[in-house]
Amino acid sequence: MTATVASHRKTKQHPPAPLGGARTARTARTARTARTARTAAALALAGAAGVAAFDGTGQAAPRPTPAQVKGRVDALYQEAEVATQHYNGAKEQADAARAELSRLQDEAARRTQKLNAAKAQLGTMAGNQYRSGGVDPTVRLMMSADPQRYLDGATILERAGSHQANAVAGYARRLGSVRQIRDRAEATAERLERTEGTLRRQRVTIVRKLDSAEALLNRLTEQQRRRMTPEADPSGAPDDAGAQAPNSRAAHAVSFAYAALGKPYVWGATGPSAFDCSGLTQAAWKSGGVSLPRTTYTQIGSGPRIDRSQLAPGDLVFFYSGISHVGLYIGDGKMIHAPHPGAPVRIAPIDEMPFAAATRPA
Known part of the structure; x- marks a missing residue:
C-alpha cells in the first residue's frame, strides 16, 4: 500500500526532447513575439500618423480665434497689395514696350519700302549700263544676294561715278537704317516677353494670396466676418x-x-467701375488734369513730400514701409481709398494703417 501510494506521488517523467525539436520550439516562440511587437509598433505609428495628419504636431491644434484670422488675413491682403503694385508696374512697362514695338515695326516697314525703291533705282541703273555695254562691278555687287559685302568695301564708292555713287550711298544708308530699326524691334520684343513673364508670375502670387485669405475667412461665421470688417463711412462730400x-x-x-x-476693389483696375488703390488715386487726379504714374512706388515721386501735420485735401497718403498702399486725403484725418477685395472704395482714418509718407501732386 505504502509502495503504491509512493509510486503515485512520483513526479511523472518525460523523455527529453530531441535537440532539434527544442530549437524549433524556441524559434516559433521568438517569431510569435516578433510579430506581436511589430503589430504593436505598427498600430502605434498609425495612431501617431493619424494625429499628426490632423494638426501636424501630434495633438489637435486649437481653432484660430477671429482676431488671429483677421491678423493673418490682413497680412495676406497686404502681401497681395505688394504683388499688385509690382504687377501694375510690369503691366505699365509691358504696355509701353508693346506700343514701342508697334511703332518700330511700322517704321521698319516704311524704311524697307524706301530701301526697295533705292534697290529698284540701282536695278534700273544696272539695266541701262548693261544695254550700253555691261554692268559696272559696283552695281553688280550691290544687286547681289548679300549687299553687306558691298558695305564692307570701303573703297568701292571711289570707283563709281558721281551719280551712281550717290545712288549706291543712299541704298547703303537705308540698308543700315532698316537693320538698326529691326535690331531695336527685336530687343523690344525680347523685353516685352520678359515683362509678360513677370506679369504672369505676379498674377499667380496675387491669386494665391487672395485665395488663402478667402479660405481663412470661410472658417468664420457670417457674424464674425461682419464684426472684423469695418463698415464703410456713408458720409457724402462736404460742402467745403x-x-x-x-x-x-x-x-x-x-x-x-x-x-x-x-465701387468695388479689383486688383489691376483703374476705373471707371472698379479700382485698386493706386488706380483710384491715378483716376482721381486725372480728372483734375494731372497725369500720375501707375504704381504706389512711382506715385510717391509725383510731387513734393508733405509733412503729416500739413496735409490738405487731395494729397496722396502712403502706407507700409514698402509704400504698397495709397489713399487720397480728404481732411479731418481721413482718406478715401480702395482697401482690398471685398471692401469697396470707402472713407477711413489714415491711422488705420502704418503711415509712411505723403505727396502733393504737381
Missing part, C-alpha cells in the same frame, strides 16, 4: 471740400474720389 483743397486740380481729385465711394 473744394475750398479746403490747395488748388482746383486737387478739388477735382477729391470730388472724383467721393463719387467713387462704394
Whole structure:
C-alpha cells in the first residue's frame, strides 16, 4: 500500500526532447513575439500618423480665434497689395514696350519700302549700263544676294561715278537704317516677353494670396466676418471740400474720389467701375488734369513730400514701409481709398494703417 501510494506521488517523467525539436520550439516562440511587437509598433505609428495628419504636431491644434484670422488675413491682403503694385508696374512697362514695338515695326516697314525703291533705282541703273555695254562691278555687287559685302568695301564708292555713287550711298544708308530699326524691334520684343513673364508670375502670387485669405475667412461665421470688417463711412462730400483743397486740380481729385465711394476693389483696375488703390488715386487726379504714374512706388515721386501735420485735401497718403498702399486725403484725418477685395472704395482714418509718407501732386 505504502509502495503504491509512493509510486503515485512520483513526479511523472518525460523523455527529453530531441535537440532539434527544442530549437524549433524556441524559434516559433521568438517569431510569435516578433510579430506581436511589430503589430504593436505598427498600430502605434498609425495612431501617431493619424494625429499628426490632423494638426501636424501630434495633438489637435486649437481653432484660430477671429482676431488671429483677421491678423493673418490682413497680412495676406497686404502681401497681395505688394504683388499688385509690382504687377501694375510690369503691366505699365509691358504696355509701353508693346506700343514701342508697334511703332518700330511700322517704321521698319516704311524704311524697307524706301530701301526697295533705292534697290529698284540701282536695278534700273544696272539695266541701262548693261544695254550700253555691261554692268559696272559696283552695281553688280550691290544687286547681289548679300549687299553687306558691298558695305564692307570701303573703297568701292571711289570707283563709281558721281551719280551712281550717290545712288549706291543712299541704298547703303537705308540698308543700315532698316537693320538698326529691326535690331531695336527685336530687343523690344525680347523685353516685352520678359515683362509678360513677370506679369504672369505676379498674377499667380496675387491669386494665391487672395485665395488663402478667402479660405481663412470661410472658417468664420457670417457674424464674425461682419464684426472684423469695418463698415464703410456713408458720409457724402462736404460742402467745403473744394475750398479746403490747395488748388482746383486737387478739388477735382477729391470730388472724383467721393463719387467713387462704394465701387468695388479689383486688383489691376483703374476705373471707371472698379479700382485698386493706386488706380483710384491715378483716376482721381486725372480728372483734375494731372497725369500720375501707375504704381504706389512711382506715385510717391509725383510731387513734393508733405509733412503729416500739413496735409490738405487731395494729397496722396502712403502706407507700409514698402509704400504698397495709397489713399487720397480728404481732411479731418481721413482718406478715401480702395482697401482690398471685398471692401469697396470707402472713407477711413489714415491711422488705420502704418503711415509712411505723403505727396502733393504737381
